Amino acid sequence: MFLAPVVWILTIAICVLFMGKFWWFPPPINAHGVAYDQQFALTLIVTGIIFFIAQMALGYAIFRYRSNGQPVEFSHGNNKLEALWTSAAAVLFVGLVLMGTKIWAGVHFEKAPADAVEIQVLAKQFAWAFRYAGPDGKYGRTDIKFINDANGNPFGIDESDPAGKDDIVNAALKVPVGKPILLVMRSRDVIHNFFVRELRMKQDLVPGMEIPFHFRTDKTGTFEIPCSELCGLGHSQMRSTMEVMSEADFEKWKKDQLAQK
Amino acid sequence: MSSAAAHTAHQAPTGFIRKYIFSLDHKVIGIQYWFLALFSVFIGMFLSLLMRFHVVFPDMKVGLFETLWPTGASGGVMTPELYLSLMTMHGTIMVFFVLTTAPQSGFGNSFLPIQIGAEDMAFPVLNMLSFWTTFIALIVMLAAFFVEGGAPLGGWTAYPPLSGLGAIAGPGQGMGQTLWVVSIAIFCGASLMGAINFIATTMDLRAKGMTFMRLPLTCWTWLVTAILGLLGFAVLLAAGILLLLDRSAGTSFFIPAGLVVNDQVMNHKGGSPLLWQHLFWFFGHPEVYIAILPGMGVTSQVLSVFARKPIFGYRAMVYAIMSIGFLGFVVWGHHMFMSGMSPYSSMAFSVLTMTIGVPSAIKTFNWIGTLWGGQIRFTTAMMFALGFVSLFISGGISGIFLGQPALDLYLHDTPFVVGHFHMIMGVAAIFGMFAGTFYWFPKMFGRMMHEGLGKLHFYLTFIGVYAIFTPMHFLGIAGNPRRYADFKDVEYMAGLMSVHEFMTYAAFFTAASQLIFVINLIWSWTKGPKAPANPWEATTLEWSVPSPPPFDNFGGVHPVVHHGPYEYSVPGAPKDYVMQTDPPLVPGTVKH
Numbered sequence: 001m002f003l004a005p006v007v008w009i010l011t012i013a014i015c016v017l018f019m020g021k022f023w024w025f026p027p028p029i030n031a032h033g034v035a036y037d038q039q040f041a042l043t044l045i046v047t048g049i050i051f052f053i054a055q056m057a058l059g060y061a062i063f064r065y066r067s068n069g070q071p072v073e074f075s076h077g078n079n080k081l082e083a084l085w086t087s088a089a090a091v092l093f094v095g096l097v098l099m100g101t102k103i104w105a106g107v108h109f110e111k112a113p114a115d116a117v118e119i120q121v122l123a124k125q126f127a128w129a130f131r132y133a134g135p136d137g138k139y140g141r142t143d144i145k146f147i148n149d150a151n152g153n154p155f156g157i158d159e160s161d162p163a164g165k166d167d168i169v170n171a172a173l174k175v176p177v178g179k180p181i182l183l184v185m186r187s188r189d190v191i192h193n194f195f196v197r198e199l200r201m202k203q204d205l206v207p208g209m210e211i212p213f214h215f216r217t218d219k220t221g222t223f224e225i226p227c228s229e230l231c232g233l234g235h236s237q238m239r240s241t242m243e244v245m246s247e248a249d250f251e252k253w254k255k256d257q258l259a260q261k
Numbered sequence: 262m263s264s265a266a267a268h269t270a271h272q273a274p275t276g277f278i279r280k281y282i283f284s285l286d287h288k289v290i291g292i293q294y295w296f297l298a299l300f301s302v303f304i305g306m307f308l309s310l311l312m313r314f315h316v317v318f319p320d321m322k323v324g325l326f327e328t329l330w331p332t333g334a335s336g337g338v339m340t341p342e343l344y345l346s347l348m349t350m351h352g353t354i355m356v357f358f359v360l361t362t363a364p365q366s367g368f369g370n371s372f373l374p375i376q377i378g379a380e381d382m383a384f385p386v387l388n389m390l391s392f393w394t395t396f397i398a399l400i401v402m403l404a405a406f407f408v409e410g411g412a413p414l415g416g417w418t419a420y421p422p423l424s425g426l427g428a429i430a431g432p433g434q435g436m437g438q439t440l441w442v443v444s445i446a447i448f449c450g451a452s453l454m455g456a457i458n459f460i461a462t463t464m465d466l467r468a469k470g471m472t473f474m475r476l477p478l479t480c481w482t483w484l485v486t487a488i489l490g491l492l493g494f495a496v497l498l499a500a501g502i503l504l505l506l507d508r509s510a511g512t513s514f515f516i517p518a519g520l521v522v523n524d525q526v527m528n529h530k531g532g533s534p535l536l537w538q539h540l541f542w543f544f545g546h547p548e549v550y551i552a553i554l555p556g557m558g559v560t561s562q563v564l565s566v567f568a569r570k571p572i573f574g575y576r577a578m579v580y581a582i583m584s585i586g587f588l589g590f591v592v593w594g595h596h597m598f599m600s601g602m603s604p605y606s607s608m609a610f611s612v613l614t615m616t617i618g619v620p621s622a623i624k625t626f627n628w629i630g631t632l633w634g635g636q637i638r639f640t641t642a643m644m645f646a647l648g649f650v651s652l653f654i655s656g657g658i659s660g661i662f663l664g665q666p667a668l669d670l671y672l673h674d675t676p677f678v679v680g681h682f683h684m685i686m687g688v689a690a691i692f693g694m695f696a697g698t699f700y701w702f703p704k705m706f707g708r709m710m711h712e713g714l715g716k717l718h719f720y721l722t723f724i725g726v727y728a729i730f731t732p733m734h735f736l737g738i739a740g741n742p743r744r745y746a747d748f749k750d751v752e753y754m755a756g757l758m759s760v761h762e763f764m765t766y767a768a769f770f771t772a773a774s775q776l777i778f779v780i781n782l783i784w785s786w787t788k789g790p791k792a793p794a795n796p797w798e799a800t801t802l803e804w805s806v807p808s809p810p811p812f813d814n815f816g817g818v819h820p821v822v823h824h825g826p827y828e829y830s831v832p833g834a835p836k837d838y839v840m841q842t843d844p845p846l847v848p849g850t851v852k853h
Contacts, residue, residue: 002720003644007651010727014655023735023760025671026753039667047658054625054654061632062647065568066639072830072837073634077574081630082623089622093615093661100667101608107670108604125430125522147521189522190423190430191534193599193674197740197753200671206534206601207422208517226742226751228674229599230416232423232431233342236745 004063011055015048029198029219029244032106036200039100046096107201112214116180119173121213122155123185123192123205126234128225129154132168132254140164147188154188168257173242176250177220183213193229196242202228220244273812283393285385286812290392291371292705295698297396298363301354302691304403306772308351313765315339317758319747333411333432341746345414346433348744350406352417353441356548357448358399360690364555365490366395366455368697369483371705373459375803376477378468378820380813383461387454394451402444405437413438416744418545421515421537422522425507425529429522442505449498452490459487468802470822474579475841477801477826478572481579482558485586486551492590493547500540507532538600542593550589552686554582556693557624557653560646563696564628566799567643568635569837571827573627581620581627588617598666599673607666614664621657625650636830640797641715645696648723649689655727656685659734674744677737680730688726695719695778702785703792707809710785718777725771732760800840801826 028034120131120139127149133139140161147156157164175181185194187205194213195202198221203213227238245253274280284290311326322337333343370388374381382388405412410432415424419441428435463484467476476484503514513532520527565572572578594602594610628650637643659681662668672678702710739757741748748754748761795804802820803810820842828839834846 003639003647006720006723007647010651010724014727014731017731017735023732023739023757025738026740036667036671039665040662043662043665043668047661051654051658054629055651057629058632058647058650058654061629061635062637065632065635065637067569067636070636072569072636074570074830074832075573075634076571077577077627077630079574079577081626082574082577085626086619086623089619090616093618093622093664094612096661097608097611097615097665100665103667104604104608104670108607144519144521144526147524149524189520190426191420195674195740195742197671202599202670202673204599204601207520208533209535209601211601224751224753226745228742230345230420230423230744232434233340233345233414235345236341236742236747237750239750 004059007055007059007062011052011059015052018044018048025200026197028200029217029221029223030215031218032103032215033198033200035103035106039103042099043096046092050092107215112182112212113180116182116214117176118182118184119175120155121173121183121185121194121205122188123194123227123231123238124149124154124188125190125232126227126238127154128171128173128238128240130170130173131155132170132257134166134168134254134258136163136166138163140167166258166261168254170257172240173225174250174253175217175242175244176247177217177244179247180214180216185211185213190231191229192227192231192238194225195228196223196225198223204229217244220246283389285381285389287370287374287382287385287388288705288810288814290388291367291369293392294362294370294395295367295705297392297399298359298367298694301358301362301399305351305355305359306775308347308354310768310772311339312344312347312351313768315344316745316747317762317765319749330411339746342414342432343411344746345416345744346406346412346437349414349416349433349441350402350412353402353445355687356417356552357445358395358402360552360686361452361490361548362395363694364559364690364697365459365483365486365551366392368479368555368559368694368701369459369486372701372803373462373480373483374466375806375810375814376480376801377463377466377471378802378815378822379462379466380815382458383466384458387458391451391454391458394447394454398444398448398451401440401447405433405440405444408436408440410435410437413441418541419504419537420541421504421507421532421534422517422520425504425516426520426522426527427508429525439505439508442501442508446498446501446505449494449501452494453498456487456490456494459483460491463487468820468822471841474576475822475825477558478561478575478578478582479555479558481582482554485582486554489547489551489554489586489589493544493551496540497544500537500544503540504537535597535600535602538597538602539593542596543590545596546593547586547589549682549686550585552690553693554585556649556690556696557582559693559697559700560628560649561624561631562801563642563646563700564631564650565827565829566700566797567638567640567646568632569638569829570631570635571825571829573630573633574623575825575827577623578627581623584620585617588613588620592617595664595669598669604666611664611666615661618657618661618664621653625654625657639716640699641710641712641719642696642700642797644716644719644723645692645699648719649692649696651723652684652689652692652726655731656681656683656689659684671740672737674742675737676733676741676743679743680733680737683730683733684726688730695722700797701803703796704803704808704810706786706789707792708785708789709792709796710789711781714777714781714784718774718781721774721777722771725767725774728767729764729771732764736760798836798838800824800828800838802841805840805842
């Protein structure tokens, strides 16, 4: 019978591929990412053991009990075993969720610190726009009727509002390293999703909702933002980048932007 | 159970149309559903091959594409919108017209009445109507390919606002999306009719002695699936009608105010995109169990028959089926961890989701327990049932990752999810269908299938599906975004294209292997050896009647049931199996 060895070989091959990490996460860029990777590794070990034992046992039963004229061990079941594996599975599965709670709480239950750098994010078919309040710390008034993508005004900033004069709108996200960042995310048309692999986080941008999303990063670099919720025919082209800069570079970038206005 | 009136209404028809087209016979209707699913699965598979091809060779000119879609692939190069429409239709056809149709309506119709000792379903006319309504739904769905703008591109989940705005949101979002919603609404109606029929039949038409605890597990899964369908499709029908109104009557159930699409301000106010997601997944999650529960039933049945052993823990299996059915209705939020709904409710949905893993684990343990100490006969049906168990383990394990909101933060909307649900709801369920087909073909068509071809087909498919869907998990871990027509614009994807290529080759290999199944079907149907009444030496009622069974199933006899459904190798019994209708064994001689 080939089936038992086929099941065994597939099982071992899958375990080797997961242990070899040939296609894997990029390195994390903050403490959340490190905690995420630990929770993933823990889940992988627990489920990996269950996977290995269950598939190997299946293969063993297929091999050991192939019809050879042996007598059948007549049985309708075993209540003690049922109780044992029911409670073991319940404890293990729920336990894993509870262990990950802290990570989820850090992202969603905790509010962004008061000194966080706030950036508005606007998604639309099929581009990203990021808006900074400028030196006055205030966003200008916006209105649908001022929206003009061709003139670089996807937010619809009202030119007549002085608070909006120094607003910076950019197609790529620039953030300072080591500081808390608060993204206030909106969509103008359909649902989009903000995803940065290195942050280990993603969030839908839902029209009609304003969704806060906060994080900080400990490493500089440029990271890709591929739209991760189907948004229409240009979904696969809706890409931006997040550049994490030193604080000095970030301030200089903002100054340069204002100078160009 | 039956009255004289029911008997006179139940004479075998003689005309071709009443016998094979508008038949009231549950066995014919079951076969009709089975063929509808078979037709649909080949369309769905064809679409997936086109998608796999495009992902790997996005710029290649293919004459066939232009022939099939002169606008979507003008010049032979597939546009992103065409790719997305293929994806939408692949998912929709597979979920509704294959996974919902064959295991429940196909095999359930064919065998629920016989297994419980009834002459037919409770409402034969309703049964016929539900099939033909499903057929109309399929025609309307396929028509979406041929209207202006083509098929919709919003995915099988049809999230608004994308699905609610009309043609302004994309080429397929006009007439194509309207036909999609109409088809789904019709399908819901058909499924509701079927669900009522299944429930009434199981409740009312069981033969004398067929207590609930003597029902074959297949009947349990069909019953619970019918209840899930009744509650789930009712909600989807309502949601579909609301979406249709948003699209055509200017209402705003799902579309908020202030949208600007294509530089135009939309005239909608006050709707919520999340409302659709709640309604859709309130149906959508039970739908996963609608697809897989009957496969679990068939697998339990086949494992017990060919291990020549009673199913391990029958009662535990029944309770597991019930708890999966119940819990299936309270976990829908795990599809929405990233949707912007309250993060506190995510925690509740997450704990409930992990809880539903428990009855699934119970079933897996009991299947292995059934094999343990048995005397396994390796028929093709048995191989597919064993393959089901392996795939169910693999697909279930990845659910432990996705059920944690913390880990879903990264894995959501990556191929990790696609791999997970294809393993468990896609191919595991299809393995259940193959097991059912090889097991019941003799009863349905009166001929045996070719075992050699069957096993060859099994091995190639088993290895093939692992080769297609295992790599999806790695792509997900590497951050591959989902529902992308190509990966030319994401730099980090360059390093993952070799994995995509491997999957594409594996998909073509596996699809080619299905030709063996087609050949087997045609050969068996025309030239297969005539099937005896009980070729597998099985115990349930369908094997107590000729293959195929007579029109009223039992030739006017009312069967009386004396035994449970899985009495194999009972010590002291004359044979290694005791049929459910066999007379009671002499007390004292048999340990029961």
